[in-house]
Amino acid sequence: MMEDPPDVESLVSGLVSENDAARKYAVFKLQGMLSDPSFADAFIQGDGLLALRQAVLETTGNTQAYAFGSLDALLELDMGWEALDGPIIEKAVSLAVSHPLVNTVRNALTLLVLVVSRPLTGARRESNEASGFRAIKPALDSHPEFLECLVQRLSASDHLLCANALQLVNALMRDAVINGGEQEWPKFVRRLQDLGVIGGVGMLMRGDAAGDLSSPLASAILEFQNLTKVLLRKWKEVRVNVELPEHKRALKTIHLLSRPEPYNPPVADDDADGKPPKRHHPEKWRRLGFETESPAWEFDETGYLGMMDVVDYTKRNQDAYHKVLMEQSVQPKEQRCPIARASLSVTVILYEHFQIDEAIELGSAGSEARHMGSRPTDADTAYRPLLLQWGRLHVAALNAFLRIWKVAGAELEDFYKIDEIVRIIVERVVGTASRRTDVSKVEEELRSVTLETARKWQMEGLDDIYADAWGPHLQQVREQLHHESLQFMKEQRVRCLLKGAWFPASMATAGRTGPWRYVRLSHNRRWLHHLEYASKGSNEPALADLIEKIDLDVVTSVDSNVSASEEQQPLMNGDNSSSETLKDSQQHVGSTTTTKITVMGNASKSNTEESVLLELFPQTASEASEWLDGLLMLLNQQPITKDTTSLIDMMVDWGVRLRMLNLRWEDVDWDALDQRVNGVEIEAREVPSREGLDNDYYYAMPEA
Incomplete structure (x- = not known):
């Protein structure tokens, strides 16, 4: 015979009982029953909130875990917020830092996620009520080790605890971006990164626990991945302004790490206006690979993200950076690889490869999670752990750019050709890496790709472009040529x-x-x-x-x-x-x-x-x-x-290539063509004029 569920009055009585068993029974039953909105409303009308708050603050062990679970159930229904105050948040933060019981910590973290993620509605905004990070900041000030403990929870053996910890990390990051201000959110994000959040989430992405995309852990990982894209996009949208101290320091770092030699200007009279001659090198910035001596505008496409990447490269490769500049200083100007310009180019390549612009806009709490309904069903395609290693990928790809430039004997007019080759290398090496591939292996592959291999990939990509452009016609030509060759x-x-x-x-x-x-x-x-x-x-x-x-x-x-x-x-x-x-x-x-x-x-x-x-x-x-x-x-x-x-x-291959010489780019049906090949957007191009040209040309055929 099934036991009848207890009524509100008996549950409230149990919550305030001096008997520990009665309290434990009441909160155990309560956390399941409060998922029903009608029962939750009756519980609040029956003065249950005060009793539940008392149980949260005064009990211990599993009883306290159930009490937190009951309060979480109410808050998820957007009810019972009046029971939430400073002591409750303080208790949740304290337990999350040091409590050994897993289910207590899980429920305490869930409460903090709900508090930080609660949307700031009109009435609450008018009352200037604390929300988001500000709502828990007083408690965090009392526990400065909280963020470090939170990041450490990402490596816990309990997968649900990992999910709850990551959900709180996401909530704090999201609130920092939306409400933290342009100066505050970058500092908070860097603090989390310094504590090791990137390594913790990367480990979760590569682990077996995240294989089930329907799990709470998978949802938290995908939300963090989206937040990472949002942050990269926001950094790109920040315009470089040399008047800002931080931006000025970044440019100074790029200059100083190049180890410039002291510049002694030639002895000359004062300028006509009476001012002394300038004391800096006339090619102070151009020697570093910028196009002009006013480099701020060159970050227009990449924003502050591009500046961060240049600074990161110079810091990670100080000796190599200086060595490359010294080697290039003795070469003709047209043969020098512009390091700064190449760095910005690699930033754009990675930005487009990871499709950063497709990140989901941050809005009300949970908007990203709701959007996840259209996410992939395969973990290997859903997770992009290499995205979290942006800095290391940028350095490796830029080193590949410099190496390919040198091997190819490129000159300045060949810059866009090398750019395209590096784009193909990134697409092949980074794009084909699985979620379990370590970033060190990708770095090694980027170091070892030869120019010949890259050109082979380039030709294969060109074949794909033509195949997509002329589709059935090309297949018909290939079949006809195969028959003729046979x-x-x-x-x-x-x-x-x-x-x-x-x-x-x-x-x-x-x-x-x-x-x-x-x-x-x-x-x-x-x-x-x-x-x-x-x-x-x-x-x-x-x-x-x-x-x-x-x-x-x-x-x-x-x-x-x-x-x-x-x-x-x-x-x-x-x-x-x-x-x-x-x-x-x-x-x-x-x-x-x-x-x-x-x-x-x-x-x-x-x-x-x-x-x-x-x-x-x-x-x-x-x-x-x-x-x-x-x-x-x-x-x-x-x-x-x-x-x-x-x-x-x-014979078929070369026959197809020769037949394609008779096709014109404007013959393509661009409306019918999906203008994306291997993730690279293909734009309609104007065919160059042959005015002034003759038919004196030949084609070099590679050896079979």
């Missing part, structure tokens, strides 16, 4: 058979003195003539002398151990009818005498029993490819050797 290779291979060739008569005598067989296809391509000789002749026998012949109509299959590719693949029974596993022809053909092609068929048209009609032992890989694929294509079957298929693919 017919061309068939004719080439068959011509090899028409020419004829010498083969050892058996495997035992292959490569040695012994009988040889000459094989040749008839002019009408219906008969395969052959004859065995005592030795390999210096001349090619006439077709009329080859009295033994095989009617190709009775050939049923061609077996071989010649490879179709470097990976071992079987010939297709039913099509190519091979019964043996293919071996690597590059390893076997030419270096040994075991390569064999077996022509199978019926002894006559009336005899349906399959038998060996002829065995060939090619001496080179190319000869094996010519005869095996030639015989297969004569039987209207597909070629299988690597040599033949590679040649066909090469």
